[in-house]
Amino acid sequence: MLSYGTDNSTDDCTDKTSAMDPLWKRLEGNEDVPKGEDVTSKIIGDFGKWQLKISVLMALLKLPIAYYQLNIIFMAPPQDFWCSKPANFAKYTVEEWRKICVPHVEERPCLIFDPDLLLLDPTLDKYLIPLVPCYNFEYDVSVFRRTITSDWNLVCTRHYLAHVCQCVMMWGIVIGGILFGSWADRHGRRVPLITSILIQGVASVLASVIPWFWVFLINWFILALASGGVGIISFVLCMEVVSGKWRTLIPVIYQLPFGFGNAVMAGLAYWLRDWRQLEFALGFFSSLFILYWFWVPESPRWLLATGHTEEAVVVLKDITRQNGKHVSSSYIRQLITEHTQEKHKEPEFMSFLKSSNMRKKTILLSLNWFCTGLSFYTFSQYLGSIGGNIFFAVALTGIISTLGGLTCIFIITRVGRKTTVAIYQIVTALCFVLILVTPRGMFLNDFPRLLFAGIGFAGMAGTIPALYLFSGELFPTLGRNVGVSGVTTFARIASMVAPIVVALESYLVNLPIILLAIVSIAQIFMILPLPETKDSPLPETLEEAEKF
Structure with a gap:
């Protein structure tokens, strides 16, 4: 635990066992630390x-x-869920009640046949019985x-x-x-x-x-x-x-x-x-x-x-x-x-939009985060719909996400931030395309589509940590919280749009995946103009970030 006490008598002592460390060599020899380090x-x-x-x-x-x-x-x-059975229908089982009270064209029992008329004659032609709202439900x-x-x-x-x-x-x-x-x-x-x-x-x-x-x-x-x-x-x-x-x-x-x-x-x-x-x-x-x-x-x-x-x-x-x-x-x-x-004044998020270089980086990062969020949250729902067990589907999504992040560690240390993001975006876009061209129902349990979906989700899971790191390094220390928070906001906005994209499936079965494929391909071109940050010092101020 950190102690905030005053200095003790050991302040002026150095650890002789660490004399071989380059830092401590400098300290003992009073060598200067080069500017900018x-x-x-x-x-x-x-x-x-x-x-x-x-x-x-x-x-x-x-x-x-x-x-x-x-x-x-x-x-x-x-x-x-279903409409609660009135007391007057006690002689009917729940299944019998559900069969006679709900129109067959209704997926959910929001409207039911008038129970009072049904009680008079359950066999009455249903076309003659008006529909009334149900107010009490069972689940x-x-x-x-x-x-x-x-x-x-x-x-x-x-x-x-x-x-x-x-x-x-x-x-x-x-x-x-x-x-x-x-x-x-x-x-x-x-x-x-x-x-x-x-x-x-x-x-x-x-x-x-x-x-x-x-x-x-x-x-x-x-x-x-x-x-x-x-x-x-x-x-x-x-x-x-x-x-x-x-x-x-x-x-x-x-x-x-x-x-x-x-x-x-x-x-x-x-x-x-x-x-x-x-x-x-x-x-x-x-x-x-x-x-x-x-x-x-x-x-x-x-x-x-x-x-x-x-x-x-x-x-x-x-x-x-x-x-x-x-x-x-x-x-x-x-x-x-x-x-x-x-000491410098901490910039607000809008400060990053006032200078040309930071404005370009901020806008491109915001667009990338929106596309990433839209793909992640929309595809999460798509991946979950493949399996019939909701617990297994969510657990599988988490495991795949972890595996995607693990592969990111090996890639990002070798090729840099920008290239890593681009690689994962290419993988994700390719998987969306493969899902589109693979016919439904041709293979047992749609295995190829499930495989491409898993790889695509792993691609998105690898994009997120790389994009987080990339964003954090492009913003200065004074304003890094506000900068990263500002651009990642667009991923949250995209999460609210995701249900609308999923709903487009009712108009055209593959329309959501088509849109996600287009978005993923567009991301690749939006990441290219940004500078690589690998092995570069973190900018401390807005002025330093503008020059980078």
Whole structure:
């Protein structure tokens, strides 16, 4: 745990066992660090025990992020329902009642034959019986004992409210990323992160017990705000604590628990079969992350970038101790004073649109994120519809996502960020085309289409961590939260468009896949004008980012 105490008597001692380290050679020989080099990494190293600890802690936060973004699948799953049987029809079984009360042309029993007339003569010609609305419903509990659909009767004229829940979640994540991201850029990463973690856990537990739908929806929005804050700040922290080759690996590995979170959520949903119990379990687990208050210090890179020199010295000295390196506070202070720039004002997202170079990068990244989000959320629904078991489908999606992220690690370290994104986009586009040209029903269980769907989803799963890393490196430290949050907002907007794209299947069976193929091909051309960031120093200010 980080100690914020004063310097002790060992401040002016150095660790003689580390004399062979290049940094400590420089410190003992009072050699200058060349201008432009990363002072933070020169003091604490590219990667050590402390960076490993922070990287693991930030990656674990992807688990609850996955839960809240996708648990609507188990909160409002497809569920059979029927109009409740009136007391006057007690002599009929449920199946008999359903057969005589529902028009055969109706997929769902929102309108039924007038029960009063049916009671007079069940064999009466149905064309002579008017239809009346059904107000009381019963639900199939063979798979799920309780859902938000059954709790609040989100069927028929209220069916759209289930989709509203997901839209509220995505808009909340968008706004939360902006609000918490801006707070983190102005006042540090630590307090906004812990605050969002606390709100996320409390709001999730409250969601499991709130009995009123509209109050639940308000609480759901607050939960989404916090989830957006956790996501953006944890990613930026993950980038800022490492340097060198680890700046490539760690932000990619950070994304992997998201897929694992899907699989865990599917397992919990299978075990509990009750949305309230599931939400309580997720909220209880999320609340444990409040312990991060004792384990996560302020970002030293942010402290240096904003001129908080004395606080940075304390944090950096404690980090060197945890990494097994000891150096005097006075020398750290001297190094910082000589090689850090003066404090700059944190830019807003709109600031990135005012200069030509950053405007081009911001617009292209935003378009890429929109296309990625549209493909990911639309194709997630398509992949889930292939299997008949919803728990297996969601778990499989999570596993495939994790595998796609693992392959990204090997590719991105060799060919760079831009090329990696392009490779995965080509794979995804090719799979969409292969799905289109493969006839339906020609093979057992449509095996080739299922195979192409799996590879295509893995391609999208590999695109996301690479694009996250690429976006984070194109924006400066002062404004990185706001920048990454701003461009990833378009992926959330795309997630709200995804159900509309899926619905186009009713007009033309392959129309959604045709559109996704076009979008994926367009992405390839939108990534090409952006600069490669591999082995380049992170820009600290907007001015540095504009020159890159």
